[in-house]
């Protein structure tokens with residue numbers, strides 16, 4: 001059974017600061033990511049991803065031999081940094097060297113799968129409350145939908161969560177709870193597990209799917225309503241990225257989704273109206289049957305959706 005570890009860690013991270021991805025072709029990445037709605041800046045050998053909503057750099061993409069996570073950067077409060085470092089080491093986190101392209105600040109370590117993580121003191125980028133959405137009926141005498149000619153471009157507001165393949169979901173849950181003070185929100189044995197932050201976060205900040213080996217599956221980007229999820233699907237189809245899954249609605253997390261398949265077989269998700277776990281509150285964590293692990297409504301899951309392409313996309 002997928003379950004939380006029993007003793008709650010004393011300290012916890014509050015946010016993902018950003019992630020860094022290696023991809024085989026930065027020109028292809030630029031086309032895909034600008035179509036998705038990001039504001040891109042080239043800095044040295046990296047693409048920096050921002051949204052129109054803030055100056056925060058949510059992700060960095062750089063050219064590498066194959067598509068893979070380079071590192072995941074996590075933020076904590078200043079008073080929690082030193083005790084969190086000790087907590088990570090006590091939970092079995094192996095100290096590691098920072099990657100060359102990153103600021104060497106903070107504490108660098110590996111999780112049980114060998115994913116490189118950075119702990120640093122930084123801004124709370126996860127929401128402090130459930131953001132308002134535009135879902136729902138319009139006011140009387142106001143149109144709920146725009147005219148086609150006025151269709152806006154879907155643009156992400158912020159990073160919501162990331163999901164990685166792991167060969168051992170239980171070990172992943174245990175480490176992220178004991179080392180990083182996260183908490184299991186919901187899971188489905190042998191399929192998926194979703195973890196939130198204790199200081200207020202979306203239903204999941206970090207999630208895992210069972211795989212034969214570790215790998216990067218998707219990042220999810222919050223948009224204001226289910227309309228932008230559907231509009232995002234259409235704009236990516238027009239840009240040449242028709243493969244993916246959705247529009248649909250998840251059961252676990254409740255968000256509306258459209259997963260757009262990138263040129264390397266991983267996904268960038270438009271997500272709206274995800275559940276929120278308030279600071280200090282207890283989420284009614286459950287171990288759910290497989291039919292609840294994926295969706296409430298939507299199209300069938302494509303055969304390729306859970307392919308782990310980490311090793312396949314090597315630069316030629």
Ligand SMILES: [Fe+2]
Nearest residue numbers: 163218220269
């Ligand atoms: Fe997701």
